[in-house]
Amino acid sequence: xxxxxxxLGMAGLAGCTSSARPRLNVYNWSNYVAPDTxxxxxxxxxxxxxxxxxxxxxxxxxxxxxxxxxxxxxxPSNYLIRPMRQNDLLAPLRHQWLTNLxxxxxxxxxxxxxxxxxxxxxxxxxxxxxxxxxRLSPRPAAWSxxxxxxxxxxxxxxxxPAEVLGACLKKxxxxxxxxxxAELEQARxxxxxxxxxxxxxxxAEARDQLVSGDIKAAQLWATTSQQAMDADTALxxxxxxxxxxxxxxxxxxxxxxxxxxxxxxxxDYLLRPEVAxxxxxxxxxxxxxxAVPESVRASPTLYPPPEVLRRGEWFExxxxxxxxxxxxxxxxxxxx
Amino acid sequence: MTLRFWFLxxxxxxxxxxLAAPLGVICAYSVLxxxxxxxVSLPWTAENYARFFDPLYAAILLRSLLMAAVATVLCLxxxxxxxxxxxxxxxRRGLYLFLVILPFWTSFLVRIYAWLFLLRxxxxxxxxxxxxxxxxxxxxxxxxxxxxxxxxxxxxxPFMILPLYATLERLDPALxxxxxxxxxxxxxxxxRVVVPLAGPGIRAGSILVFIPxxxxxxxxxxxxxxxxxxxxxxxxxxxxTARDWPFGSAVSLALMVxxxxxxxxxxxxxxxxx
Amino acid sequence: xxxxxxxxxxxxxxFLHLPLIILAVFSFNSSKFTVWExxxxxxxxxxxxxxxxxxxxxxxxxxAIVSTILSTIVGTACAYGFWxxxxxxxxGALYLSLVTPEIVMGVSLLAFFQWTFRxxxxxxxxxxxxxxxxxxxxxxxxxxxxxxxxxxxxxLEEAAMDLGATEWGxxxxxxxxxxxxxxxxxxxxxxxxxxxxxxxTSMVAGVDSQTxxxxxxxxxxxxxxxxxxxxSALLVVFFGALVLLSxxxxxxxx
Numbered sequence: 001x002x003x004x005x006x007x008l009g010m011a012g013l014a015g016c017t018s019s020a021r022p023r024l025n026v027y028n029w030s031n032y033v034a035p036d037t038x039x040x041x042x043x044x045x046x047x048x049x050x051x052x053x054x055x056x057x058x059x060x061x062x063x064x065x066x067x068x069x070x071x072x073x074x075x076p077s078n079y080l081i082r083p084m085r086q087n088d089l090l091a092p093l094r095h096q097w098l099t100n101l102x103x104x105x106x107x108x109x110x111x112x113x114x115x116x117x118x119x120x121x122x123x124x125x126x127x128x129x130x131x132x133x134x135r136l137s138p139r140p141a142a143w144s145x146x147x148x149x150x151x152x153x154x155x156x157x158x159x160x161p162a163e164v165l166g167a168c169l170k171k172x173x174x175x176x177x178x179x180x181x182a183e184l185e186q187a188r189x190x191x192x193x194x195x196x197x198x199x200x201x202x203x204a205e206a207r208d209q210l211v212s213g214d215i216k217a218a219q220l221w222a223t224t225s226q227q228a229m230d231a232d233t234a235l236x237x238x239x240x241x242x243x244x245x246x247x248x249x250x251x252x253x254x255x256x257x258x259x260x261x262x263x264x265x266x267x268d269y270l271l272r273p274e275v276a277x278x279x280x281x282x283x284x285x286x287x288x289x290x291a292v293p294e295s296v297r298a299s300p301t302l303y304p305p306p307e308v309l310r311r312g313e314w315f316e317x318x319x320x321x322x323x324x325x326x327x328x329x330x331x332x333x334x335x336x
Numbered sequence: 337m338t339l340r341f342w343f344l345x346x347x348x349x350x351x352x353x354x355l356a357a358p359l360g361v362i363c364a365y366s367v368l369x370x371x372x373x374x375x376v377s378l379p380w381t382a383e384n385y386a387r388f389f390d391p392l393y394a395a396i397l398l399r400s401l402l403m404a405a406v407a408t409v410l411c412l413x414x415x416x417x418x419x420x421x422x423x424x425x426x427x428r429r430g431l432y433l434f435l436v437i438l439p440f441w442t443s444f445l446v447r448i449y450a451w452l453f454l455l456r457x458x459x460x461x462x463x464x465x466x467x468x469x470x471x472x473x474x475x476x477x478x479x480x481x482x483x484x485x486x487x488x489x490x491x492x493x494p495f496m497i498l499p500l501y502a503t504l505e506r507l508d509p510a511l512x513x514x515x516x517x518x519x520x521x522x523x524x525x526x527x528r529v530v531v532p533l534a535g536p537g538i539r540a541g542s543i544l545v546f547i548p549x550x551x552x553x554x555x556x557x558x559x560x561x562x563x564x565x566x567x568x569x570x571x572x573x574x575x576x577t578a579r580d581w582p583f584g585s586a587v588s589l590a591l592m593v594x595x596x597x598x599x600x601x602x603x604x605x606x607x608x609x610x
Numbered sequence: 611x612x613x614x615x616x617x618x619x620x621x622x623x624x625f626l627h628l629p630l631i632i633l634a635v636f637s638f639n640s641s642k643f644t645v646w647e648x649x650x651x652x653x654x655x656x657x658x659x660x661x662x663x664x665x666x667x668x669x670x671x672x673x674a675i676v677s678t679i680l681s682t683i684v685g686t687a688c689a690y691g692f693w694x695x696x697x698x699x700x701x702g703a704l705y706l707s708l709v710t711p712e713i714v715m716g717v718s719l720l721a722f723f724q725w726t727f728r729x730x731x732x733x734x735x736x737x738x739x740x741x742x743x744x745x746x747x748x749x750x751x752x753x754x755x756x757x758x759x760x761x762x763x764x765x766l767e768e769a770a771m772d773l774g775a776t777e778w779g780x781x782x783x784x785x786x787x788x789x790x791x792x793x794x795x796x797x798x799x800x801x802x803x804x805x806x807x808x809x810x811t812s813m814v815a816g817v818d819s820q821t822x823x824x825x826x827x828x829x830x831x832x833x834x835x836x837x838x839x840x841x842s843a844l845l846v847v848f849f850g851a852l853v854l855l856s857x858x859x860x861x862x863x864x
Binding site: 351420422433440503540 | 690
Binding site: 058059065082086161195199205208209319323324327 | 370371372373374375392393395396449452453456457458459476478479557558560561562563564565569570573574575576577578579580
């Protein structure tokens with residue numbers, strides 16, 4: 001085969017369009033469906049699903065803000081629902097097409113970010129806490145334990161201003177979403193004091209360092225911690241006594257989408273007990289669906305008991321002034 | 337219409353459409369206000385630039401420039417001998433060149449993870465040193481400026497080696513032989529014969545390393561443990577978690593102007609890399 | 611000195627390739643963490659069972675190859691034009707393209723594309739990614755080829771034209787052959803820059819143009835697993851084979 005035909009062939013591949021079957025474009029976080037979830041949906045409904053993954057809310061939001069991204073269903077976190085509403089990006093959901101909505105847990109039937117479930121369907125949720133080596137003594141039980149000098153250079157925090165400032169605010173007894181300059185200033189001081197003891201600000205990379213033994217304790221999301229614990233039984237997880245952050249990823253329908261019915265069918269499909277169960281078994285994340293059997297939802301890390309959950313606080317969208325102040329403080333903390 | 341006109345035309349068109357226009361957008365963004373929930377909105381304002389005039393940000397900028405400069409010098413010192421080696425090889429130049437760039441045809445992120453594996457306290461390097469009895473306790477090789485420099489040099493070495501090779505390849509080995517015949521020892525011969533001839537390559541490589549290094553954000557985040565803020569992190573942050581596109585635009589425009597000025601100063605008249 | 615250079619080269623090559631070797635070794639790790647557990651090919655199996663991943667990889671390769679070819683041609687031509695006579699404005703523009711932070715380039719290109727598409731009724735796709743990649747790769751090609759050109763004697767072309775060659779003839783027969791090592795080096799660099807680009811690509815990619823870096827970064831965000839090693843290792847082998855194949859073709863043609 002000579003070079004010319006090779007390149008023509010490649011160009012042809014690029015221009016290739018999919019078959020005439022109806023299409024649905026879904027944009028989700030990584031590791032949120034089981035290997036057979038999408039293929040089964042495609043088979044049952046006779047459609048093609050384009051499934052893309054994004055790395056952060058902001059990346060997805062930048063696309064959605066254009067109003068012409070091409071995506072039908074996306075999965076923002078709960079604190080983006082109101083902003084996306086304000087920017088008129090969401091299409092209202094028709095409950096008559098969502099027959100499995102009752103499968104959601106009670107508290108997700110009317111969450112604070114969308115009391116009537118008019119705009120979103122909660123999908124997966126989680127919190128952040130402290131994952132640590134079981135052999136540590138004393139056992140960490142509160143955020144303040146991550147400030148202990150004995151753990152110097154053996155702790156990490158998440159590389160996320162909302163999580164770090166949130167932990168500091170909780171340690172001081174304030175609200176996670178505080179925009180009060182005085183409170184935030186105190187939180188900043190706490191964070192800088194802790195920075196001297198920190199090994200690094202790490203997100204999912206902390207998992208590997210925990211398993212290898214480089215660090216002994218870390219602020220980490222429950223789902224990532226569960227992954228580490230599944231592999232290394234010497235690790236344990238605790239939701240701090242002072243309180244902790246909660247987030248939930250929800251399925252929404254973008255207003256630009258022209259496949260309303262199909263999108264609703266997809267959302268309804270995700271709510272089915274057997275589908276949700278298969279997903280949770282593959283992903284090891286916490287589902288908002290109570291129709292998933294108890295045996296599958298047995299982890300206290302992923303599904304903390306109600307008395308622990310009471311200490312949790314949902315992330316909320318913040319006004320511009322507060323956001324700006326926090327960003328400035330984060331830059332100061334990181335530069336310290 | 338000369339040949340030169342046609343040869344420059346595609347670049348002119350491409351950059352006019354895909355650089356000038358987007359930069360115009362960024363200029364506009366930099367004097368707008370942050371949208372309540374992301375994006376931009378009216379009113380027009382100069383406060384984003386005013387915000388940038390702050391010792392906090394100046395320190396970040398200076399730190400980034402310094403780090404990039406050190407990385408560039410290291411790349412030059414480390415890359416020059418290899419470029420020389422490749423250019424003097426008789427049969428296998430293509431192969432050696434190919435071996436330089438091959439690792440860079442994979443994901444940078446995955447290779448950084450490999451460095452994390454190598455350099456952490458329980459990693460290969462420490463384990464080897466402990467095993468050989470050179471050290472008694474693991475040394476902290478990660479999450480400091482040294483690790484960031486290592487990452488930058490590792491990530492940008494080919495950008496120095498390839499331009500250097502492109503100029504050194506023209507070097508006539510007879511020149512070095514002549515110098516040796518005249519009694520010069522290898523090192524001085526190298527410095528006084530080869531290096532000046534490699535001038536264009538050195539300038540080109542320095543540009544291709546320094547400029548991207550200033551704006552690097554992934555390496556300081558992963559290998560530096562997110563404990564320092566580089567100007568690249570600051571800009572990245574504004575467009576992601578802070579959702580303050582106007583401020584990010586202002587910072588990056590200021591950065592671009594400063595770096596271009598520095599480059600022009602560095603290159604002096606008549607010695608441009610382009 | 612030759613021996614010393616050779617030893618040094620070996621050491622530096624080891625430095626450059628060590629992460630690649632580690633990456634390959636761990637692609638056979640049975641554990642998903644960077645702690646060796648045992649030998650396994652499960653990650654390669656996972657890669658082959660994931661059609662989305664395969665498509666992302668194919669997209670990445672297509673984009674990289676097409677944009678490398680385009681940017682090499684455009685960049686070489688531009689460098690040659692500069693060599694004849696400077697163009698300060700265009701040089702400045704090229705420096706700007708190097709200096710612009712990726713996220714800035716990505717966000718502004720997205721805004722620009724969306725604004726023009728409102729009137730043209732087009733959509734983002736592979737082609738927008740290729741356009742963007744060429745835009746930021748041109749500067750790299752120009753810098754490398756220009757450095758090469760500086761080592762050439764411009765009087766040779768003049769001599770050729772005195773002997774009756776056209777401008778194009780002089781370029782093709784005198785300068786171009788001498789340029790090949792520079793062009794090859796520039797193309798290799800452009801391929802590296804394009805293939806691994808994440809930030810700009812993620813902004814301007816359409817629904818149908820998911821690329822490999824997008825997949826890798828999204829996976830790493832949620833906790834990386836060695837399937838990213840597996841696909842990276844496979845692609846190194848692929849590109850290596852591609853280069854060796856084109857070398858064979860070239861040497862058999864000449």
